[in-house]
Amino acid sequence: MSAEQRSGVVREGFLVKRGHVVHNWKARWFVLTADKLLYYKYEGGRRDSCQRGRVMLRGCVVTCPFLEHENRPLVFKLQTKSSVEHYLEACSREERDEWAADIAAAAERLQAADGGEAAAGRPDATGSPSLMLHNVRLNQVVDSMYDVHSGINLTSHVEQGSTYSNCFSGSEVVDWLVFMQLVLSRVEAVTLGSALLEEGFVRPIGLRSLVAIRNAGLSEQFMDDSTALYSFAESFKKRGSVKAEPSLSAVELSGKVMRRGYLLKQGHKRKNWKVRLFVLRSEPSYLHYYDPSKDDVSPVGGFCLRGCLVSALDDNGVPTGVKGNIQGNLFKIITQSDVHYFIQAPTHKEKMDWIDAIRQQV
Template sequence: MGTGSEDKSVLKEGFLVKRGHVVHNWRVRWFVLKLDRLLYYKYESGKRNSCHRGTILLNNCIITCPYLEYENRPLVLKLQTTTSEEHFLEACMREERDEWATAIGAAVQKLNTNDAQTPSPPQDKSPTSLQLHNVNLSQVVDSMYDVHAGIRLCSHVEQGSSYTNCFSGSTVVDWLVFNKLALTRVDAVTLASTLLDEGSLRPIGIRSADALRNAALGEQFLDDSTALYSFSQSFHKRGSVKAEKSLSAVELSGKVVKRGYLLKQGHKVKNWKVRLFVLRVEPGFLHYYDPSKDDITPVGGISLRGCLVSALDDNGTPPGVKGKVQGNLFKIITQADTHYYIQAPTHKESMDWIKAIRQVT
């Protein structure tokens, strides 16, 4: 999400999914990063900052990114405050998660620099950490392959083809960094490239195979959520994943071109809820998910073949929209004449979504 242009104290703002403190459920909140704190709000009636839910003070805050303890939520970062309070926040994309971690980290570093009396945040010196210059590759592969703490095997679809028992390049890099087998993402790519070169990992699908064939040494492994890899066939099957067959398999097989949090008006009960929207091409579908649950099973989908998408007037509440919701609204009308009303947090995001959907239709 973009930064606030009206309030110069706002460094970054946007939707994140937050785990509750008392009841450990996940709820979408609107986050606002300021110089020394992170504020979060419940997004109500089309107003981003209408209901303040909490404040996270950033002084000496420790950031863990990626944080991979939640099996079905690979895009989480963890903040630990000076009072040892822990906050778990999930983004809609890896890039968005990393942008939040970088922005929060920069704010924390500036606070620490400005306060000469403040000690540096403690560094985790876990004895299980491996030094980069003395990595035991077989130990790394065994750890990755561990049935309990290793890399989770999944089914993925690339350009219409389905692959089982594999994982993405960015999943590997996240795992190596989180388990302190690499200090940075660049180090993790170097380590993964070595595993690829020696045959412990192998490319699956077009993107990763092309990179291995054509890229320069050190760039053959892709830190990318669409580049797929698997373990070498010499490994025994471990918790193999079977490809799921369902009615929605075809519509979910398209290439993902855009993801993000938007508000959608319900069809029966005309209330507005934040949903994770995923735009796919070939075939063209716009699916939406309940972010408090997962991004595996959509709660709904819109076939974009022959649909119309248009921006709605920002002056007043447009026809068909319930409540005092206005601004950054757009409408999708399907071939079956079903009307979907959607709101983006900013005008730019609304225009970006309209443009992306039109390219698919």
């Protein structure tokens, strides 16, 4: 029995890791145990049995969220006792926060077993003590948000087939407020965001944020949601005004995100297997996939799900059309134009969950 099996697996799955020497980003399979974080490489379609690295968790500090990597809002930082820094990216905010919380909890248990105090840098929880938000000066908060160097990044977002420039999402604001330590929890960040809305420092853009204004309570009008869009008030002109520009290519990216996750996809020409970030949307129903070594802004491929056929494949043997030494948990999607996509999920449950989610959109 391996050391990994003896110590027990707390959590495992794909994360994207930044290299230490060459600062590129690569998808790796991570396994969290009681005292260490191991990571492996996928060779072709199968997990490499050799460890590519390990991080000992005793004395580690977790920073989540960690927003110093532009266009990568789902990164958290793990700093070891010897001050080595590891930057890891998850496929969603929920996954990011769960990984960070589990790693921080493991580090704290080790610290407690050594007779020390709890490790610093634990991800914020809902039960964090109050920051006495009634003493916060909103004009100072918005000035910090507006700062060109350390403030909120103004980017383009898609909603209802239109691309809105010079704006930001609710989740980006919440992440930023937590990262800048202006609040102690995401709940406090929502309360502070709602106050900024109420006082007119920021304004809602698009349908989702406008609906929240009408329907939510006063302290919950601001949405911790990546599809709820906001901008600075009209008085802030020098950083650009919001423009809504209809775009044909934006229509397929404007649907509601139903599911995100890392899956392995077989290439159409070279038949090699690569880890891709898949995003399933509805209304309109599309499945897009992104290169996790880059970003989740521009998909490298995707297709409409209308008229598609999706089916699970038998893991006994290698199905027709599949190449390489595969891990298993295969499924296939055939588009309306008869293009065949072969995909592997990390587990049987994830395979079935993806199939069910896709079938609801076809």
